Each structure stands twice: as C-alpha cells, then as structure tokens.
Amino acid sequence: MDFRFTPEQEAFRQEIRDFLQEVLPSSKAVAEDAWLLGFDRAFSKKMASRGWIGLTWPRQYGGQGRSYLDRLILTEELLRHGAPVAAHWLGDRQMGPSILRYGSEAQKAAFLPGIVSGDLVFCIGMSEPGAGSDLAGLQTRAMQQGDEFVLHGQKIWTSFAHQADYCYLVARTTPEGPKHKGISEFLVDMKTPGITIKPIVDMTGAHHFNEVFFDDVRIPQEALVGEKDRGWYQIASQLDYERSGIERLMSNYALMDAIRRHVRDTGRDRSEVVRHRLAQLHIEFTMGKLMIYRVAWLLTQGVVPNAESAAAKAYCTEFEQRLAQAASELMGGYGQLLPGSPCAPLDGRVARAYLYAPAYTIQGGTSAILRNIMATRGLGLPV
Ligand SMILES: Cc1cc2nc3c(=O)[nH]c(=O)nc-3n(C[C@H](O)[C@H](O)[C@H](O)COP(=O)(O)OP(=O)(O)OC[C@H]3O[C@@H](n4cnc5c(N)ncnc54)[C@H](O)[C@@H]3O)c2cc1C
Structure with a gap:
C-alpha cells in the first residue's frame, strides 16, 4: 500500500x-x-x-x-x-x-x-419545521396546474436562502399514497413572487440560515429535476455526496492550529496532560482524514459511498465537537469569553467554536440517523 x-x-x-x-x-x-x-x-x-x-x-x-x-x-x-x-x-x-x-x-x-x-449561488430547501430527519414527512406542496407547478409551504434552516439565486427545493407533488412516494425536486428562482425569507440568528450571533415561506409561488414545469414523484430516490444519493466532504472534519482546523501555537507560546505544552490532549486530537484528526480520503477514493472507483459516507460524517463531526470541547478546556475560564470581549484568548474563537459545535452533528443528517444507515446498509442489520 x-x-x-x-x-x-x-x-x-x-x-x-x-x-x-x-x-x-x-x-x-x-x-x-x-x-x-x-x-x-x-x-x-x-x-x-x-x-x-x-x-x-x-x-x-x-x-x-x-x-x-x-x-x-x-x-x-x-x-x-x-x-x-x-x-x-x-x-x-x-x-x-x-x-x-x-x-x-x-x-x-x-x-x-x-x-x-x-x-x-444555491440554497437547499429540504428541512421543514416538522420534517428534518424524517424528510419523507415534508408538507410543502408543488401541485401541477397546466404547464406550471404551484408551491405552498415552509422550509427552515435554509443556509444562504437570503443570498441564493436558486433554491434546490424538495416538495410533495402527490399527496396521496406512501409518504416516500410523491416527492419531487425543483430548481426554483429565488426572485419568483410569493417567496418570503426570514433570517434565523444562531447561538453565536451569526446569520447564515433562514426560514423560507412559499405562498402561491408559480414555477414553470421545466423547473422539475428528474422524474415527477421520484425525488426521494434522487435525494438519497445526493446526501451521500453532501455528507462526506472534508468540511465535516476541517471546519475548525485553524482553531486546532491556533491552540497548538498558543499552548507552545505560553509554555503550557510543558504539561504532560496538555501534550496528551493535543496528541489525542491529532490522532483523531488523522483517523478522520483517512476516512474521508477513503470516501473520495471510492468515488474515483465509481462507487457511490453510502455507509462509508455516513461513518465518515458521524466520526468527523463528533471529532469537531471534541476539538471545540478540548479547546475550551485547555483555555480555562478565559476560553469562554466571546469575540469582542476584552482578554478573550484567540479573539473569542474558542467560545464561538464551542457554541457552534452542536450544529456539526445535526446539519447534513444527525449522528443518530447516520448510525442507523451504518447499521442497516453497512452492516445489514434488520431495520
Ligand atoms: C447549521 C445547519 C445548517 C443547515 N442547513 C440546512 C439547509 O441548508 N437546508 C436544509 O434543508 N436543512 C438544513 N439544516 C437542517 C438539518 O438538515 C436538520 O436540522 C437535520 O436533518 C435534523 O432535522 P431536525 O432539526 O428536524 O431534527 P429531528 O429530525 O427532529 O431530530 C431531533 C432528534 O431526534 C433524533 N432522531 C430523529 N429521528 C430519529 C431516528 N429515526 N432514530 C434515532 N434518532 C432519531 C435526531 O438524531 C435528533 O437528535 C441545517 C441544520 C444546521 C444545524
């Protein structure tokens, strides 16, 4: 090898x-x-x-x-x-x-x-207030009327909706029948009349996601992607692509680097406990990187990774949380000072990372859902 x-x-x-x-x-x-x-x-x-x-x-x-x-x-x-x-x-x-x-x-x-x-610029309109992990339960409707589809409903947590030119929207096109069927995908111009965007500010004070409301939004039938009512099957493979990128591991890479330098510059690396903590993070980071490289390698072989993608995302995002936790503990009480506070070490980045960290194991599929995928599709365990 x-x-x-x-x-x-x-x-x-x-x-x-x-x-x-x-x-x-x-x-x-x-x-x-x-x-x-x-x-x-x-x-x-x-x-x-x-x-x-x-x-x-x-x-x-x-x-x-x-x-x-x-x-x-x-x-x-x-x-x-x-x-x-x-x-x-x-x-x-x-x-x-x-x-x-x-x-x-x-x-x-x-x-x-x-x-x-x-x-x-695109945003992704999948999640709804009552449909996140259980995406098949989505209620936003796209009913065909002549050569148009008419949209009614609400999306939530839509990153970049306020900046996007188009939304890749998932909506119900046939309300009757099993909930996994009757779902379709659309490319929706965000300038279409009837779309309202409301910002959601996260715990760190940042605004990147939104609520998006569709009220009698009329889009041409050419906006339908793939086959009508077959969207569910298209989404599954799209999520495999979404999950496995190195952004799942390296969102806080600069922080890890900055902590290492800070610890060295302040002489705190003389402590064995501190050195072990940093070494452990480095080992886990390297493990995560290997998992993500494996997924990329599978893609080069023409294989769409599924359980591998889920495992990489679950492992790497949980590592990101351990990293934020370790950074906070290594900085002690000062580490909890937010950006802008006087005396905040590393400009408050540690506190920001700690507050943001819960999002990693939610966005792109929660760890519980990913473990279900690993169990059923990876290990063949019964549903
Ligand atoms: C930063 C961020 C950005 C996001 N960006 C977007 C975006 O751009 N577009 C978009 O569409 N969505 C986006 N989302 C939404 C994200 O996809 C959902 O939050 C996620 O799928 C979880 O859905 P939910 O919030 O409804 O939680 P729920 O599905 O209600 O889950 C709540 C809890 O129940 C657990 N749970 C649920 N079902 C099961 C099960 N079957 N087995 C075991 N446990 C279960 C979950 O693990 C979780 O702990 C974003 C989320 C975040 C945090």
Missing part, C-alpha cells in the same frame, strides 16, 4: 497554496467554518477563473474531468487557509452533481455554466 500522493497531486496542492497566497490576504481569511460563513462572490469568481469549480465534472459541461482526490486536495487546502468559499460551495458540491445526474439537457445548459463561472 502506498499512502503518498503522486507528484502531480503534490504539484496541484502547491499550485493551490500559491494561488491562495496571492489572492487571499490574511485579513480576508475566515478562520472557522469558512464554507458556511465565508460568503464572497468575488473570491468564487477567482476560483472559477482557475477552473476549480466543477473540477470533477465532464469537460463538455465546463468541468475539468479531474479526480475526486484532486477535488479533495483542493477543498482541504481551501479550508486549511480559511478561504471564503461559501458562495459556490453548495452549487459545486451538490447541486451541480445532482443536475449532471438527474437534470435535463436544457437544465444542464442553463445551470452548469453559471455554477462553474462562480455566478450562481
């Missing part, structure tokens, strides 16, 4: 580092959660000019036809350096691949160029 990267992969990693050094002044870097909080359309345009959005997509659709490992190297470096990638993140990671797989040729022509050029 050879765990080294090829010379081409190493050269690509260096190319990304050089690019970031050139275009990303440290003042613009977003230390933690850059893929959710670093929203910067101009930066996305710069990425696009290098061909780094849609990296794995076929060339005929504006992609580069590169491997999933190359994409992993790219995302790893972007997150390591706090690059503000949020504007293109969902389109690149999820919506583009979904359109490639299920969209019509007209949809591919209409949307993929805008994603690879860094112009189109």
Whole structure:
C-alpha cells in the first residue's frame, strides 16, 4: 500500500497554496467554518477563473474531468487557509452533481455554466419545521396546474436562502399514497413572487440560515429535476455526496492550529496532560482524514459511498465537537469569553467554536440517523 500522493497531486496542492497566497490576504481569511460563513462572490469568481469549480465534472459541461482526490486536495487546502468559499460551495458540491445526474439537457445548459463561472449561488430547501430527519414527512406542496407547478409551504434552516439565486427545493407533488412516494425536486428562482425569507440568528450571533415561506409561488414545469414523484430516490444519493466532504472534519482546523501555537507560546505544552490532549486530537484528526480520503477514493472507483459516507460524517463531526470541547478546556475560564470581549484568548474563537459545535452533528443528517444507515446498509442489520 502506498499512502503518498503522486507528484502531480503534490504539484496541484502547491499550485493551490500559491494561488491562495496571492489572492487571499490574511485579513480576508475566515478562520472557522469558512464554507458556511465565508460568503464572497468575488473570491468564487477567482476560483472559477482557475477552473476549480466543477473540477470533477465532464469537460463538455465546463468541468475539468479531474479526480475526486484532486477535488479533495483542493477543498482541504481551501479550508486549511480559511478561504471564503461559501458562495459556490453548495452549487459545486451538490447541486451541480445532482443536475449532471438527474437534470435535463436544457437544465444542464442553463445551470452548469453559471455554477462553474462562480455566478450562481444555491440554497437547499429540504428541512421543514416538522420534517428534518424524517424528510419523507415534508408538507410543502408543488401541485401541477397546466404547464406550471404551484408551491405552498415552509422550509427552515435554509443556509444562504437570503443570498441564493436558486433554491434546490424538495416538495410533495402527490399527496396521496406512501409518504416516500410523491416527492419531487425543483430548481426554483429565488426572485419568483410569493417567496418570503426570514433570517434565523444562531447561538453565536451569526446569520447564515433562514426560514423560507412559499405562498402561491408559480414555477414553470421545466423547473422539475428528474422524474415527477421520484425525488426521494434522487435525494438519497445526493446526501451521500453532501455528507462526506472534508468540511465535516476541517471546519475548525485553524482553531486546532491556533491552540497548538498558543499552548507552545505560553509554555503550557510543558504539561504532560496538555501534550496528551493535543496528541489525542491529532490522532483523531488523522483517523478522520483517512476516512474521508477513503470516501473520495471510492468515488474515483465509481462507487457511490453510502455507509462509508455516513461513518465518515458521524466520526468527523463528533471529532469537531471534541476539538471545540478540548479547546475550551485547555483555555480555562478565559476560553469562554466571546469575540469582542476584552482578554478573550484567540479573539473569542474558542467560545464561538464551542457554541457552534452542536450544529456539526445535526446539519447534513444527525449522528443518530447516520448510525442507523451504518447499521442497516453497512452492516445489514434488520431495520
Ligand atoms: C447549521 C445547519 C445548517 C443547515 N442547513 C440546512 C439547509 O441548508 N437546508 C436544509 O434543508 N436543512 C438544513 N439544516 C437542517 C438539518 O438538515 C436538520 O436540522 C437535520 O436533518 C435534523 O432535522 P431536525 O432539526 O428536524 O431534527 P429531528 O429530525 O427532529 O431530530 C431531533 C432528534 O431526534 C433524533 N432522531 C430523529 N429521528 C430519529 C431516528 N429515526 N432514530 C434515532 N434518532 C432519531 C435526531 O438524531 C435528533 O437528535 C441545517 C441544520 C444546521 C444545524
């Protein structure tokens, strides 16, 4: 077995580092959660000019036809350096691949160029107040009337809805019958009349997700992605893509680095307890990285990872929580001071990370749901 990267992969990693050094002044870097909080359309345009959005997509659709490992190297470096990638993140990671797989040729022509050029921002309209883990219980309706669908309902926790050009919406198209059937996916222009967006501010004081209300919203039938009423089966594989990226492991990478430096600079690394704690974090981080690389490797083999993806997401996001907990304990009482407080170590990043950490094991599927997937689909245990 050879765990080294090829010379081409190493050269690509260096190319990304050089690019970031050139275009990303440290003042613009977003230390933690850059893929959710670093929203910067101009930066996305710069990425696009290098061909780094849609990296794995076929060339005929504006992609580069590169491997999933190359994409992993790219995302790893972007997150390591706090690059503000949020504007293109969902389109690149999820919506583009979904359109490639299920969209019509007209949809591919209409949307993929805008994603690879860094112009189109997407949000994902899945969760509802009564339907999160149990997504099949969703109530938002899209009823066909002639050559239109008419939307009524509410979504919640919709990241970037207030900045997005399009929503990748999941709605019920046939109310009768089993709840997994009768669900469809749509590409909804966020400027369509009847859409109301209300911000939700999280515990850290940040606003990136929202409630979205659809009241008599009329969209053309061309907005339907794939087959009507077959959306449930499309969603399952889209979530496998969503779950397994390195953002599940590296949202707090800069914090881990900063803690290591802080402990060294203050001489606290003389304590064996502190050294062990940091070593343990490093071991767990490395384990998580191997799991995520395995998922990317499976993708390069043409396998859609399912239980592997669930295991990687559950392990890595729980690691992120342990990291935030350890950071808080290593900093002692001062670590609880929020950004902006005088004397807050590392500008309050420790407290912010601690407050944000519960979100990691909820977004993209809770750990309990992921364990169900590992048990049933991975280990073949009875449902
Ligand atoms: C930061 C963040 C960003 C998000 N962004 C988006 C977004 O952009 N678009 C979007 O659509 N959604 C988004 N979400 C919503 C997210 O997908 C849901 O919160 C998640 O799927 C859980 O659903 P819920 O909140 O309804 O919790 P519930 O499903 O009500 O779960 C509550 C608890 O019950 C447990 N539970 C539920 N069912 C089972 C079961 N069958 N077995 C065992 N335990 C179970 C869960 O593990 C959890 O602990 C985001 C969430 C967060 C935190």
